[in-house]
Structures are given as structure tokens and as C-alpha cells.
Amino acid sequence: MLLDKIIRFFCSLRLTVVCLALGMLLVLVGTLAQVEMGLYKAQNEFFRSFFVFWGPRGADWKIPVMPGGYLVGGLLLINLVASHFKRFRFSRSKAGIWLIHLGLILLLLGQLLTDMLSRESSLHLREGETKNYSVADRQVELAIIDPTDPETDKVVSISQSALRSQSEVRHPELPFTVRIQHWYGNSIVENRATNSAAAPAASHGLGPFATVKELPPVTAMDRRDVPSAIVEFVGSQGSLGTYLVSEYLEQLQPLRTPDKVYQVVLRPRRIYKPFSVQLLDFRHDLYPGTQIPKNFSSRVRLMHPERGEDREVLIYMNNPLRYAGETFYQASFDPDNQGTVLQVVRNPSWLTPYFSCILVGIGLLLQFAIQLFGFTLKRRTA
Amino acid sequence: MAQILDKPRCVLGTLLIAALFSAGCGREEVQVYRVAKDQKAAGSTRQHHPGDGHDHSEDAVPGLAYKLPAKNWEEAPPGEMRAASFRVKGEGNKTADVGVFPLPGMAGSDLSNVNRWRGQVGLPAVQEEELAKLAEAIEIDGSKAQVYDMAGENPGSGEKTRILAAILRKSNVAWFFKMTGDEDFVASEKKNFMSLLASMKFQGAARAASLPPDHPPLGAATGTLPPDHPPIGGAAAAGQAPSGAGENAPKWEVPSGWKEASPGQFLVAKYTISGDGQAQAAVNVSMSTGDGGGVAGNVNRWRRQVGLDEKPVEALGLKKLDVNGGQATLVDLSGTDNRTNQKARIIGAIVERNGETWFYKLMGDVPIVEREQDAFVKFVQSANYPNAPR
Numbered sequence: 001m002l003l004d005k006i007i008r009f010f011c012s013l014r015l016t017v018v019c020l021a022l023g024m025l026l027v028l029v030g031t032l033a034q035v036e037m038g039l040y041k042a043q044n045e046f047f048r049s050f051f052v053f054w055g056p057r058g059a060d061w062k063i064p065v066m067p068g069g070y071l072v073g074g075l076l077l078i079n080l081v082a083s084h085f086k087r088f089r090f091s092r093s094k095a096g097i098w099l100i101h102l103g104l105i106l107l108l109l110g111q112l113l114t115d116m117l118s119r120e121s122s123l124h125l126r127e128g129e130t131k132n133y134s135v136a137d138r139q140v141e142l143a144i145i146d147p148t149d150p151e152t153d154k155v156v157s158i159s160q161s162a163l164r165s166q167s168e169v170r171h172p173e174l175p176f177t178v179r180i181q182h183w184y185g186n187s188i189v190e191n192r193a194t195n196s197a198a199a200p201a202a203s204h205g206l207g208p209f210a211t212v213k214e215l216p217p218v219t220a221m222d223r224r225d226v227p228s229a230i231v232e233f234v235g236s237q238g239s240l241g242t243y244l245v246s247e248y249l250e251q252l253q254p255l256r257t258p259d260k261v262y263q264v265v266l267r268p269r270r271i272y273k274p275f276s277v278q279l280l281d282f283r284h285d286l287y288p289g290t291q292i293p294k295n296f297s298s299r300v301r302l303m304h305p306e307r308g309e310d311r312e313v314l315i316y317m318n319n320p321l322r323y324a325g326e327t328f329y330q331a332s333f334d335p336d337n338q339g340t341v342l343q344v345v346r347n348p349s350w351l352t353p354y355f356s357c358i359l360v361g362i363g364l365l366l367q368f369a370i371q372l373f374g375f376t377l378k379r380r381t382a
Numbered sequence: 383m384a385q386i387l388d389k390p391r392c393v394l395g396t397l398l399i400a401a402l403f404s405a406g407c408g409r410e411e412v413q414v415y416r417v418a419k420d421q422k423a424a425g426s427t428r429q430h431h432p433g434d435g436h437d438h439s440e441d442a443v444p445g446l447a448y449k450l451p452a453k454n455w456e457e458a459p460p461g462e463m464r465a466a467s468f469r470v471k472g473e474g475n476k477t478a479d480v481g482v483f484p485l486p487g488m489a490g491s492d493l494s495n496v497n498r499w500r501g502q503v504g505l506p507a508v509q510e511e512e513l514a515k516l517a518e519a520i521e522i523d524g525s526k527a528q529v530y531d532m533a534g535e536n537p538g539s540g541e542k543t544r545i546l547a548a549i550l551r552k553s554n555v556a557w558f559f560k561m562t563g564d565e566d567f568v569a570s571e572k573k574n575f576m577s578l579l580a581s582m583k584f585q586g587a588a589r590a591a592s593l594p595p596d597h598p599p600l601g602a603a604t605g606t607l608p609p610d611h612p613p614i615g616g617a618a619a620a621g622q623a624p625s626g627a628g629e630n631a632p633k634w635e636v637p638s639g640w641k642e643a644s645p646g647q648f649l650v651a652k653y654t655i656s657g658d659g660q661a662q663a664a665v666n667v668s669m670s671t672g673d674g675g676g677v678a679g680n681v682n683r684w685r686r687q688v689g690l691d692e693k694p695v696e697a698l699g700l701k702k703l704d705v706n707g708g709q710a711t712l713v714d715l716s717g718t719d720n721r722t723n724q725k726a727r728i729i730g731a732i733v734e735r736n737g738e739t740w741f742y743k744l745m746g747d748v749p750i751v752e753r754e755q756d757a758f759v760k761f762v763q764s765a766n767y768p769n770a771p772r
Contacts, residue, residue: 132418152416162411173414191485209485251484272417290660291722 011083019076022067026052029066038218040138048115077108093374096367103359110352118347121271122331125279125300126339132276134344135268140227140247143270144174144255145263160269163229175257176235181242186215186225189248202230204241205253205264212244229266233257271344275304275324280312282333282340296330298340315342446482449581451574455480468578470563470571478563478571480578484555491676492517492549495558496530499545502562503534514694520576523583525552526692531572533565544568546575551679552584632740635764637757640665655750663746663754665761669738677732680741681713684728687745688717705733705763712759716748727751731762740765 009015030046037045046052047069055062067075084101088094121134139160146154156173163169164185169178192198192211200208212228228246232239235257243253245266252263278301285295297316302309302323313321321328331343446465450456458467458479468480496516497507508516517528527550536543542565550557559582561568561575568575636642640653643664651667675683678695685692703710710733719726729751731742744751744758 147419149416152418154416155414157413157415159411159413166411169412171412171414272415 007082007086010078011086012079013083015075015079016083019072019079022072023076026066026069026072030069041217073108073111077105077112080105080108093370094367096363096365096370099363099366100360101363103356103361103363106352106359107356110349110356113349113352114347117349118345119271120346121344123277123328123342123344124339125277125298125342126334127279127282129339130276130278130301130303132274133270133272134342135270137268138224139269140266141269142178142229142231142245143263143265143267144178145252145265146260147263148260157269160227163227175259176233176240179232179234181230181232184212184214184228184246186217187228187246187248188213188215188226189228189244189246201244202242205243205255206249206251207242207244210244210249212246227266231264273324273326274306275302275309277302277328277342279340282337284333284337296333296340298330298342447583448578451577451581452571455574455578465557470561470567470574472564472567472570476564476567478561478568480559480561480575483558483560485558492528495547495549496532499530499547499560500532500534502536503532503543503545504537505532505534510695520548520579522548522550522557522579523552525550527557527579529576529579533569542566546572548579632765632767634761634766637754637761639754640757640761655746655754657747657750657753661747661750663744663750665758666741666743666745668741677711680732681711681715681730684713684730684743684745685715685717687720688715688726688728689720690715690717703731703759703762705731706765706767708733708735710762714755719745729755729758731759733762733765735767740767 026046029052030042033046034042045068049068050071051064052066052068053062054065080101084105088098088101090098119136121136123131123134125131140163141160142158142163144156144158146156154173156171158169158178163180164183167180169180189201190211190213192200192209198211201210201212202208207230212230215225217225226247228244228248230242230244232242233255234240237258240255240257243255243264245253245264247266247268250265250267252265255262255264279298280301281299283295283297283299284293285297286292287294295316297314299312299314300321302311302313302321304310304324315321315328315330317330320330325348326344326346329343329345330340332341333339334341448466450468454471456469456471458469464481465484466482470478470480472478493508493510493513496513500507516530518531520527520529527548529546529548531544531546533542533544535541544563544565544567546561546568548557548559550559559575559579561571563571636653640655643652643654650669651665653665655663655665657663677700678698681698681700682692685698698713701712701714703712710731713728713730713732715728715730717726718724725748726746727748728743728745730744733740733742742758742762744754
């Protein structure tokens with residue numbers, strides 16, 4: 001029967017061995033690939049994927065050549081769970097093995113959860129500045145802002161994946177359609193003189209004063225792609241103009257509709273929080289008489305009106321602020337020492353690796369003790 | 383029996399895992415939220431009219447504060463491209479328009495901008511050497527700016543028109559302050575225009591956007607990431623420019639004793655040279671498409687790095703140097719390093735070729751730069767550029 005065959009496949013020890021071997025190969029190849037691809041891309045292509053694809057340089061087709069991290073890890077997890085249920089019966093003599101397996105399952109599940117749920121972002125603050133959002137490191141959003149309310153801004157944010165993959169975005173909150181005419185994954189924006197022969201990037205906003213060129217994706221770890229896009233806004237009475245939006249162009253560009261003036265900007269994706277953080281002071285201490293850094297620290301004011309909280313916190317190396325499920329690490333600073341960059345990590349499953357290791361450790365000890373106890377008992381009776 | 387029981391349990395486990403995998407795959411593509419308007423780093427003294435279309439967030443043209451110079455000056459909606467707008471009213475319904483235009487990058491040379499304005503009042507274009515004579519120096523928030531006063535007849539309407547315009551290049555933004563209107567009326571308001579400029583203060587994000595000292599020249603080519611953007615990886619700067627040249631770097635002969643260092647986000651190549659004790663010097667190589675802001679702009683940028691005042695092009699002491707396929711401009715500057723407050727010397731070379739400009743800079747401890755200057759010149763001369771005219 002087919003179901004039997006499937007179950008047998010997922011429970012087989014062979015699958016375990018193949019998965020472990022593939023896992024080792026994947027780690028080796030994925031590590032070597034970082035030389036060419038850079039850490040971020042290699043991570044995505046080898047470990048955060050179901051298949052690793054390959055294609056000749058310059059060709060626009062690719063074939064899967066080996067299973068990716070998700071597939072190997074997923075199969076291993078299924079294999080472990082399935083064979084555990086099929087082969088193992090709980091008995092006191094195997095309690096240790098049960099614990100070890102439970103720990104391994106938790107480890108694999110925890111990694112999966114971390115991958116799916118954890119979120120890293122950055123919070124850049126100048127001294128005196130207050131923010132209630134952090135920004136994603138490698139993702140942008142097209143923010144269309146309605147600033148008419150004097151107190152608040154209404155923001156319609158279109159994600160990078162939508163900009164990259166869709167040609168048109170409509171939303172009930174927008175009285176116009178957003179047509180993505182061109183998406184540049186990595187780009188350079190140049191000034192364009194008014195008498196230049198080069199075609200302007202777009203018709204409205206900063207578009208007539210700029211040209212945009214596509215660049216190949218960068219691979220170095222300390223560099224990143226700078227995306228741009230040409231978007232057209234089309235209202236009920238026709239086009240409202242084309243705009244060049246780019247991470248280079250930090251200014252909000254006015255978008256005029258018959259009713260009101262919106263503002264558009266392509267900016268790092270913002271992650272808003274129910275509390276705000278103000279940088280009171282950033283310190284970059286040096287060892288006396290040298291340029292060797294001794295300490296970096298940020299004294300911040302944490303304000304959470306709903307909880308009635310308003311307190312000062314000192315964040316420095318190895319002493320992050322853990323608050324509301326997020327951890328704020330001292331990550332970097334501005335060259336003039338008057339601004340700080342905090343890395344903000346949300347990882348709801350950050351405790352699972354600790355639990356799994358404890359479980360595996362206890363399991364190993366227990367199993368060893370059971371074996372030892374049984375062995376000595378046997379010898380004594382013999 | 384156990385076999386039968388196993389099946390549903392296995393299937394259940396598998397389904398559970400499959401469900402876990404599929405969860406969280408779809409993040410929302412369009413989100414709508416309402417947020418409080420952003421706070422500024424320093425309290426802006428700019429006066430807003432609620433709902434006037436001014437941007438109140440830091441992403442707008444960053445923190446500009448000013449004092450209206452007279453009662454007949456009033457703020458106007460800024461409109462497209464402007465950071466601020468003013469309407470000046472005079473007797474007999476005379477009005478003048480004042481706008482503040484920030485443009486990323488260098489936004490063309492002073493000469494091309496002045497000649498464009500001169501064209502708007504029917505004046506003939508001038509040459510670079512005349513430009514310096516026309517400029518009136520002024521300081522805006524601690525930075526030097528030039529004011530140009532042009533009057534003539536508007537070729538379109540035939541009206542007597544005067545344009546007062548100031549150019550300020552700060553960080554990576556070219557700021558243009560322009561007053562246009564009736565010739566005599568604008569002349570009578572010139573004093574107020576100058577007071578407005580003197581009262582201008584850049585706040586918050588504008589200061590944050592200042593480029594790190596090693597940033598390649600901004601010219602036609604580069605922009606910066608928003609000041610808010612955090613540095614990526616090891617780069618510690620708040621403003622960053624992309625790489626465009628790394629793959630097309632020239633081939634050159636690196637003198638012995640120069641240690642290759644990570645060029646980071648802004649440079650094509652970087653070498654460090656050690657001396658006695660902690661003394662160090664570094665060679666930075668960067669490239670920009672176009673003129674990269676021009677020789678004078680960049681030499682003056684280097685001058686600022688060693689605490690020297692800016693000078694007009696003829697007073698910069700530029701020398702020529704033969705290099706592969708043409709000539710380079712060579713400059714030698716001594717002063718005090720802004721960052722370390724130590725004595726420092728810069729030897730810089732600028733090579734313009736095929737629509738690109740290459741910048742070589744040897745900077746650091748004075749004895750090391752003295753010792754390495756010949757090696758540096760040979761290094762610049764040894765560069766073999768890729769055939770990649772753009």
C-alpha cells in the first residue's frame with residue numbers, strides 16, 4: 001500500500017543517514033559559496049531554501065542541483081518524528097533516548113521557528129532624537145503618506161516583494177493605482193543637468209533631475225544593494241505622473257492628486273513599536289592616550305505611555321536592553337560620536353536551543369546511568 | 383495493532399510539521415497604519431501651518447530652521463522641490479518669490495547654475511574666472527556659501543527682473559536659496575534676504591547626513607543612503623554610497639610596505655602604511671562617474687579634512703602629473719587632521735578619463751607621507767585603467 005511505503009520511507013534509517021550526509025555537504029558548499037556570494041546571499045540560497053539552484057553564468061535559467069537547508073532540515077525532522085513514533089516504545093530503560101530525541105526535535109523545530117519568526121532591524125538615533133520604530137536592514141518599502149492630519153500621518157506601505165514582483169498595486173486606501181514600471185534591485189542615481197541629453201528618470205518629483213542605472217547585485221558583506229524604482233500613479237482621470245523613488249532620495253516627493261497632496265518615498269521598511277526610545281547620550285570612550293576603543297554605550301530614555309513607564313537605560317557592549325520581546329544591542333555609531341545604532345532583535349523562540357541542549361544533556365546522562373546501572377546489576381547477579 | 387496505530391500518528395506528525403512550514407510564508411504586501419508625526423532630534427523652530435502640505439517629518443528636507451526677516455515676509459506652501467517658500471510683499475502689489483531648493487549630490491557646478499539664472503534675466507553667460515568676482519561670500523549655519531546678484535530683462539515677459547541666489551554645498555546636498563522678482567523691489571529686499579540666509583540653521587537629520595571623511599567625492603554620480611539608514615556590516619558610517627567601481631578597478635603596482643585594507647563601502651581600494659610607534663598613513667582610491675564634483679570641489683574637501691580654508695581654484699597650488707593615457711592633477715596639503723587633531727599631510731591625485739574621475743589620496747602622519755610620496759606618485763602612474771568608458 002502506498003501509505004505504508006511513504007511511512008516506511010520517512011521512518012527509514014537510510015533517510016537519516018542521507019539527510020545527515022547532505023546536511024554536512026550543504027554546510028561545506030554553503031560556507032565556500034560565501035566567498036563568491038557574500039554571507040547574506042549564500043544564506044538565502046543554500047540554507048533558507050528548499051533547493052539549491054545552479055545555472056551557467058549569464059543564462060536566465062537555473063536547475064536545482066541539491067536540496068537546500070529547509071528540505072534537508074524538514075526531512076530530518078519528519079524522519080526523526082516519524083521513526084520515533086514507529087520504532088520506539090516508551091520503556092524505563094530507554095527514557096534517556098526519548099529525552100535525547102525530544103531535545104533534537106525541539107532543536108530542529110526551534111531553528112525553524114527562529115527562521116520564521118525572528119526579525120532583525122536597526123534603530124539609528126542622533127543624540128536628543130526620539131523614535132518609535134526601527135528599520136529592516138535589507139528591505140525597503142514604498143511609503144505613500146497622507147500628511148493632512150496635523151497630528152498623525154496615514155501611511156500606506158507597499159513591501160519590497162510586491163514592488164519587485166507585481167506590476168500594479170491597488171488598495172482601497174489609495175485613490176490611485178500604483179504601477180511599477182521598473183524595479184532596480186541595485187542601482188545608482190545620478191544628477192541630471194537640465195540640458196542633458198540623457199532621458200530623465202521620470203516626469204515628476206525628483207525624476208526630471210535624475211537618471212538611474214541598474215547595477216549588478218553586490219556580494220561583499222559590508223556593502224548592500226540600493227534599490228530604486230520608477231512608479232507611475234494612475235488616478236481615475238488618468239496618469240498623475242511617473243516618479244523615481246530610490247533609497248538614495250531621502251526626500252519626500254509630493255504627489256498631487258485632485259484632492260490632496262500625498263508624499264512618496266522609498267525607505268528602509270519601518271517596524272513601529274508601542275513605545276519610544278530617545279537617545280540621551282552616546283559615549284565612545286578610548287583608552288587614555290590611544291585611539292583604542294574602551295567602551296561604547298548609549299544612555300537612552302524608554303517611554304511607554306500605556307504602561308506608564310518612563311525610565312533611563314544604559315545599553316553597552318554585552319549589556320543589551322531586553323524589552324517587550326525585543327533585545328536592543330549596541331551595534332554601531334556615527335562617525336562624529338553623536339549618534340548610535342542599536343540592533344533590534346525579536347526572536348520569540350530564543351530559549352529553545354537552551355531547552356533542547358538541556359534535554360539532550362539530561363537524556364545522555366540518564367541513558368548512560370541506566371546502562372551503567374543495568375550493567376553493574378547484571379555483573380553482581382552473575 | 384501497533385502498526386495500525388502508528389499510521390495516524392505518523393501522518394499527524396507529518397501534517398503538523400508541514401503546517402509549521404507553511405505558516406508565516408505570506409507577509410502582508412500592503413500595510414496601512416497611522417503614526418504620530420516623527421520627532422526631530424532638535425526642536426525645530428520652523429513655523430508650520432497645520433495641513434499646509436509642509437512635511438513635518440524628518441524625511442522631508444531635513445530640519446531647516448529660520449527666522450522671518452521682516453513683517454512683509456511670509457511663509458508660503460513649499461510646493462514641489464522646495465524645502466521652504468516665502469512670499470515677499472511690497473508697495474503697489476509688488477511681490478517677490480523666495481524658494482529653498484535642496485538637491486542631492488552636487489547638482490551641477492556653480493558656473494552652470496549661475497549661467498542658467500543669468501539666462502533667465504537675459505544676461506550673457508560668464509566664464510569660470512569671472513564667476514569668482516561675481517560671488518559675494520556669506521556664511522550659512524557655519525558653512526561658506528556664495529550669493530549671486532543678477533538683474534536684467536526677463537527674455538519671456540520683457541519685465542525688469544532680479545534674481546538673488548545663494549549656493550551652499552553641505553554634506554551631500556546642494557542647497558539653492560533663490561529670490562526672484564521685480565528688479566528694484568528685490569534690490570530693496572536684499573538686506574532681508576541676507577538676514578534670512580544668516581538665520582538659516584540645519585538641524586537633526588541634515589547634520590546626521592554628513593559624509594564620513596573617506597567618502598568619495600559626490601558629483602554627478604553618487605547619492606547617499608538616508609541618514610536614518612543603519613550601517614550594514616562593518617561600515618560605521620551613517621551615510622553610505624554604493625560601490626560601482628569595485629569590479630572595474632584598475633590594475634596598479636602596489637609599493638612594498640603598503641598593506642591592503644578592506645576598502646569598505648566607499649572606496650575602490652585602500653592601503654595602510656605604518657610608521658614609528660602608532661603613526662599611520664593611508665592611501666584611499668575612489669572613483670566617481672562624471673567630474674565627481676570637480677577638481678576644485680574635491681581639493682577643497684581635502685583641505686577641510688586637514689583644517690585648511692577653502693580657496694578658489696587658481697589659489698589651490700595644483701600641479702600636473704603625467705599618468706597612463708593623460709594627465710593628473712596633483713595637490714599637496716599640510717595641516718591638522720580634523721579627526722585626530724594631529725599634524726597631517728595629504729597628497730592627492732585626481733585623474734579624469736573616459737567620463738570617470740579617479741581620486742587617489744595619501745593621508746596621514748607627516749613623516750610617513752614625506753617618505754612615501756614618491757612611491758605614491760609611482761603608484762598613481764602605474765594604474766592601468768580598464769576599458770570601461772561609461
